[in-house]
Amino acid sequence: MEIAETLSENVMKVLKARYLIKQDGKQETPDQMFRRVAKTVAIADNEYNDFNIVESEEKFYKLMKNFEFLPNSPTLMNAGATLGQLSACFVLPVEDNTSSILEAVKTQAIVQKTGGGTGFSFSKLRPEGDQVGSTGSVASGPVSFMQLFDKCTQVIKQGGKRRGANMGILSIEHPDIIEFIEMKRNNMNLDEQAKIMKEFNISVAITEQFMSELRNDENHKFINPRTGNEVLKCEDCGKNIFLNDKNIFDVCKLCGGNPKRIKAKELWEKIIQYAWECADPGLIFIDKINNSLSNPVREHFTIESTNPCGEVPLLPNESCNLGSINVVKFINATNDDIDWNKLRESVRDTIHFLDNVVSVNKYPTNEIKEMSHNMRRLGLGVMGFADLLSKIGIKYGTEKSYQFARNLMKFISEVAWKMSEDLAEKRGTFPYWDKSDFAKTQKRVRNVNCTIIAPTGSIGTIASCSPGIEPHFALVYVRHSRIKERSEEFEELHHLNEFFKEVLSEKGITLDKEKILEISKNGGSIQDITWIPQTVKDMFPIASDLSGEKHVLMQSAFQEFVDDGVSKTINLPNEATVEDVNKAYNLAYNTHCKGITVYRDGCLDLQVLETEKTKNLRESKNAEGAHILSGGYIRPEYLIGRTYRFTYNNSGLFITINKDENGVPREVFIERGKSVDEEKAAYEGMGRLISIALQSNIDVSSIIKTMRGIQTKNISWHQTKGNSIPIRSVPDAVAHALADTIHNEQVEVINNEQEVKVNISKTEEKINVKKQCEMCGENSLIHSEGCSKCLSCSYSSCG
Structure with missing residues (x-):
């Protein structure tokens, strides 16, 4: 019987859209796909002459045909095809120069075109505001460069079959870590085209030093990766402050604020808050990773990043090919345990299969080929774990389930390493073996790593099993999948847990449409549904039925016996708290985990797996979104503001700034006396654009920096508190008003229509204290951006 005859409609849709090769107008069958893959991978045996190639092909074919094992998607897509690129995971280096950045973008495009996902550490890039060369210009920082990588992915569709995926990592020591943590916070309120970093997962690389600072309630040190020097933050605008030529910290060049250090606790709380709001950032415990089995060559190489899902820490220019055993296929005859011999x-x-993949793979670049061959990293994991527990009667999230997970993974790991040793006897060790911990104990192995737990979203769908080690997401749900030909639209694939249906049928309960809808409206959970027996409820807990603690403990249980990392999403219900x-x-x-990602149900406006409950939640939020102003800000009924009055070019200039309940500027209105229609339109447009920026949470200080100093031939002097400040243009006046708004510490309630004179803060005075210019004699000399500048004759001490 052809495999296709036994597969569901959903599985065939996915296979036809992504995996089955078309040639001469005909599309291969699933049988032919598995035969193509088995034949290609078995060819590697010829190189070593240690296995019968015909027997290997047959073994590999049967493993896949019976859905006992499936390799990662690129192997299924590309083995025996023109591309021939078989690895799913890559980490690419990003050094602190334009050449390296552009080379990384180029390689990213090549990798993603062949079906791979890419990870990057941006921790080596100099921070925003740092010096660039000898030109006097300043760096824009890693967050801005990350958007270049994001745009690249948006135009590259993986292998012509699926969109690319990325991981972006920044060290907690990097001075721009706050901007990194916050950058995706507003995506929920933006149109799809306006979303920031939508093709990236992001994680903060957490060090042991930081965790020590957190425990002891200490300040955290930011380090400039270019110089190794500490960087402080401006207490007013939050921007970076660097050591000056005299090796001391000066006031902020932007606003004149004083430098300060930030508590580790403050950073941790930001990470937690935004993970709760928008599921990013996650964490990777980078020191844990480098001091574990993930990096047996740590004395020579350092791991800085992971693949897009975070479970595969890799060296720069290294790749890894994954494969997963469908453990539900290995239940014994009495349905109460594993058939351990099988x-x-x-x-x-499968270790034999994956090691062959390293050999027959057509790598995207020579650098990746060299590092991948030198390490020969394998990623054997499991899928179908939740199905297995349901069938043998162990409740997911109990101590018994954690112990079963440990026993299962310990067994797989021991057998995998024994096979790696056997392969080394015939094929030799991995080339970097002499640089590794294995050489110290003379343990000769073929591979630097053998085991990894992957998410298996796609291959789990093909095998019709629960993904990876995750609990059942829901017993009734919809998967949004991009499988429409020549379209980026999602298609809805409806899923009902078939084993759950069988169990109910055995108890005389028929699942009709009304019952299915009731479960879906309950978020896919059956725990509160009265007509379902308790014994069935215990067999089928879903992700949202479990506490965060139970999710983490399962991840930790597997991680004890996994060489590299474990992919596990800590799924939380929508009502979960920041705590x-x-x-x-x-x-x-505090457990064995090497990293963590949380996802609070419904926290994003689109999620791959969805129930009726989540759909209703999302649609209610979209309904609220009808009142969202451009840029994503939800305007309350009223705002409190003040109107600043300037005199510019012999006419009145009125700038109104409205702030929200937290004192954050959200709206700017600009009016000018004696202005014609064209001028009024320009001022209204300027105000609207600034308001959109403020409503999109663009940093106010960045707006001030952009507009301050814009100069026309007309300069007016505004008198305030016995001092004069130059108003060089209308944008310059707006900058002064915004600066006063964010730096004025006095709290008072002011009616909307009330006008107040400009109250230049101490910070503003510090920047604009004027001295006599030695060139023209006018009292117009100020200190700005490290130079003495005359506002009258344009003299500058910096030339």
Whole structure:
């Protein structure tokens, strides 16, 4: 019987859209796909002459045909095809120069075109405001460069079959880490085209030093990766302050604010808050990773980043090919345990398969080929774990389930390493073996790593099993999948847990449409549904039925016996609190986990897996979005503001700035006396654009910096508190008003229509204290951006 005859409609849709090769107008069958892959991978045996190639091909084919094992998607797509690129995971280096950045973008495009996902560490890029060369210009920082990588992915569709995926990582020590943590915070309120970094998962690389600072309530040190020097933050605008030529910290060049250090606790709370709001950033415990089995060559190389889902820490220019054993296929005859002998043989065969993939792979670049061959990293994991627990009667999230997970992974790991040793006897060790911990104990192995737990979203769908080690997401749900030909639109694939349906049928309960809808409206959970027996409820807990703690403990249980990392999303219900996220992140650090990602149901406006409950939540938020102003800000009924009056070019200039309940500027209105229609339109347009920027949470100080100093031939002097300040243009006046708004510490309620004179803050005075210019004699000399500048004759001490 052809496999296609046994597969569901959903599985065939996915296979036809992404995996089955078309040639001469005909599309291969699933049988032919598995045969193509098995034949290509078995060819590597010819190089070593250690296995019978015909027997290997047949073993590989049966493993896949019976859905006992599936390799990662690029292997299924590309083995035996023109591309021939078989790895799913890559990490690419990004050094602190334009050449390296552009080379990384180029390689990213090549990798994603062949079906791979890419990870990057941006921690080596100099921070925003740092010096660039000898030109006197300043760096824009890693967050701005990341958007270049994001745009690249948006125009590259993986292998012509799926969109690319990325991981962006920044060290907690980097001075721009706050901007990194906050950059995706407003995506929920923006149109799809306006979303920031939508093709990236982002994670903060957490060090042991930072966790020590957090425990002891200490200040955190930011380090400039270019110089190794500490960087402080401006207490007013939050921007970076660097050591000056005299090796001391000066006041902020932007606003004159004083430098300060930030508590580790403040950074941690920001991470937790935005993970709760928008599921980013996650964490990777970078020191844990480098001091673990992930990096046996740590004395020579340092891991800085991971693949897009975070479970595969890799060296720069390294790749990894993954494969997963469908453990539900290995239940014994009495349905109460694993058939361990059958599993042993399959683990040995799959390690053989994956090692062959390293050899036959057509790598995107020579650098990646060299590093991948030198390491020969394998990623054997599991899928179908939740299905397995349901069928053998162990409730997910109990101590019994954690112990079963440890026993299962310990067994797989031991068998995998034994097979790697056997392969080394015939094929030799991985080339960097002599640089590794294995050489110290003379343990000769073929591979630097053997085991990884991948998410298996796509191949889990093909195998019709629960993904990776995750609990059932829901018993009734919809998967949004981009499988429409020549379209980026999502298609809805409806799923009902078939084993759940069988169990109910055995108890005389028929799942009709009304019952299915009731479960879906309950978020896919059956725990509160009265007509379902308790014994069935215990068999089928779903992700949102479990506390964050139970999710983390399962991840930790597997991680004890996994060489590299474990992909596990800490799924939380929509009503979960910020403190729930905090507890999960702390528990992950204090157990065996190497990283963590949380996802609070409904926190994004689109999610891949969705129930009727989540859909209703999302649609209610979209309804609220009808009142969202351009840029994503939801305007309340009224705002409190003040109107500043300037005199510019012999006429009145009125600038109104409205602030929200937190004192954050949100609206700017500009009016000018004696202005004609064209001028009024220009001022209204300027006000609207600034308002959109403010409503989109663009940093106010950045707007001030952009507009301050814009100069026309007309300069007016505005008198305030016995001092004069130059008003060089209308944008310059807006900058002065905004600066006063964010720096004025006095709290008072002012009616909307009330006008107030400009009250230049101490910060403003510090920047604009005028001295006599030695060139023209006018009292117009100020200190700005490290130079003495005359506002009358344009003299500058910097030339």
